[in-house]
Amino acid sequence: MMKRHRLLARPAITADPAVTAGPAVTAGPARPAAPAVTALLLTWLASRAGMLWLLAHDSLPMLGGRVAREVWRGYHHWYGTLSAGAFPARDTLWQYPPGAGPVLLAPGALPWWTYLQAFVALTVAADAVIALALARTGLRPGRSLYGAALWVGGLPLLLRLPLARYDVQVTALAVVSLLALARSTRVCGAFAALGALVKVWPALALLGVPRGRDTRSVWTSTAVTGASFLALLALAFRDPLAFLLQQGGRGVQIESLGGTVLSLASHAGWPGEVRYRYGAMEFTGPGVPAVAHLSLALTAAAFGLLLLWRIRARRWTEATPYDAALSAVLLFTVTSRVISPQYMIWLLGLAAVCLTSRHTTQRPVAALVLAATAVSSVIFPLLYPEVIDRTWTGTALMLVRNGLLTTAAALSLIRLWRSGIPRAVPAARGPRRHRQIIRTPAAQ
Template identity: 75%
Template sequence: MNAVTKAVMTTAGKRRLLALAAAWLGTRALMLWLLAHDAAPRLGSGTVAREVWHLYHDWYGTLAHGAFPAHDPLWQYPPGAGAVLLSPALLPGLTYFQAFVLLTLAADAAIALALAFVGNRPGRRLLGAAMWVGGLPLLLHVPLARYDVQVTAFAVISLLTLPRSTRACGVFAALGALVKVWPALVLLGTPRGRTTRSAWVWAAVTGAGSLAVLATLFAHPFDFLRQQGGRGVQIESLGGTALAFATHAGWPGKVQYQYGAMEFTGPHVRTVAHLSLALTAVAFALLLLWRLRARRWTPATPYDAALSAVLLFTVTSRVISPQYMIWLLGLAAVCLTSRHTVQRPVAALVLAATALSAVAYPALYGQVIACTWTGCALMFARNGLLAAAAVLSLVRLWRSTRPAALSPAPTRGPDAVTHRLPQHSGA
């Protein structure tokens, strides 16, 4: 490659990065504007922002006195969530709400920068950064009033650091899992052998050490497990969609606010909840079987496996809140940084589901709660896209790592290494 070609590529890369930066600034300004006008009926009538200035702020008061909100049925999060909810204290000159939103924007920017930095390397792509920058605003202002952006930052950075540092990968995955359990799934696709051992050991050590510190500093660190077990079927879940349609067939169930969400109550709800748990167990078994049978790793396999795992656990969950889409957007964006990913069609489905999620909440949430035909059709479309994405993701992941998929080794490069494993390798 001559000097002129390199100069042209460098100039084009800088222009793309500047375009991404401009897009981030513009879209985040719009999201902030929407948050400032949260009282509008189509923007949630104040319910989106209320999560921070009421619920999170109340928990902050309890946490600041050295205890988790053990007797609050809405507290259903691992101990690491307490550290995130206490973090606005780092900005004493602002109100709790202002500091929380500012820190959420900082985490959002960190994800965008990490994706852009990796995507700008030779052999990688900026498409992942573009998906994150353009995809997150599809959820309107909801991401700024939830702490799922911070959790997603841990998962994204964990995956992006894997090629250079298995220790960092394990540490970030563990820290994310302490806040919301799902980031532990990003370690599912680590290449077998030394890479897996190192990442998993560092995750275990970090998780155990951090948990010990939190248990020492705060009272009642594990009471969230009791509250989590009592959850029912949220109206936005796959099971909730089935129950919503059942109301039109004469089912007498009702929608009620409990455990921090709108959930169904009535006959057979517990059966649907147990079925969701059973499907989650089946999903875990399928992922474990994939791990045991996979024989071919590419640089994108850890990314693809992480997205597939979180998709399966999301779709089979009793709760599919709009903010769950933040997780999927982040993981799909990581996949798109690699030219070897097999998840591009899945990323497109995730984007479509994300757009529908914003229509369901906050725009037409009243229709969803009332189980009108419009609300039912909306949730059927959103959850149908997620279910299709989950199935397609697992199928494409499975096919990309099976022995029959072996092909002549590609040209060596920073993103063109294929790991082929002997049949007797362990998990």
């Protein structure tokens, strides 16, 4: 009995704390992640240095048009008006929600640099925030660093364009909003509200929030934050809703899906022209209003499909909010009358968020978005004159890019639909009834 007692007690007495809390538990997950994080950091530093070099040599003919012109002609011009306490209400190029005002005023906080230099510095900082948020999420148990890799390696495909647009800042708000959902619904809603006030589309990131308490909490936070911030802007600036006056006159941009159809039609004899209107190259001529109205109808239909998915969806995973956000923004991008090249920044950011989860259904969609991003950099700024002149080269490039985006949008919705809505299972048929033959004594 004594020997048996000692054998039973041995594990509790002789257990070594150094063994139970050794490197197999604490250091194991960190070792394989360290080289990946180091590679991401080095890639980010090298690629962003290359993007800055391209922006510094923006005027080189081999790089196409000057993409920085938008900053020092547009943003800097509006900076003067905003500094005086008013939104540029009479400027037909001002088509941004009131939250864009503080973003365009932010470079003034760095007075030791020029406006362009300060704007680029803040854009690089926002890019770093996105990369860091994706990497931190990817290091959590059950998550993946593929999202951070997609963002770090995918953004340079747009060359120096992301550094000369404020879409990186907007994407940062949307990315942080989605990644915060798992920990705080209030923080998620607050960042989504700020993003929507800057450029509307981050509100679509809330489409896939699980129904019930999470949805109520997120949307309450969004409404309170949005209303509070809008009230502050209304007190600080005049004409905060002036951007709405410029939206109705927008036509069909040459880079949109409708623009691709019109570009093909021009090779068949359509007499339309391309003109600079509302800050973009747009088609004018017979049939253009009909194409614009069709685009709006397709946007409404896309919204209806997404709403139907949300009503019928029964299965949610940690990746469902991410997948739904990417699908919604893809559908609204493809059906838009304007598909500017900087829109790809949004899609890259949302695709990267999807890839942080191992449960995402959007991996092939992310690959299509990456391919479309690469084609977009060839379209603008490298061969943009070909697109404007509607040459066969320019038309083919638009057909490929928009074809990739359309395929990505359709595939995204299909995969989202199948993952959330269970298929109807046909009722099982009962066993076949066999005739029972009773043999009577006469029959025998």
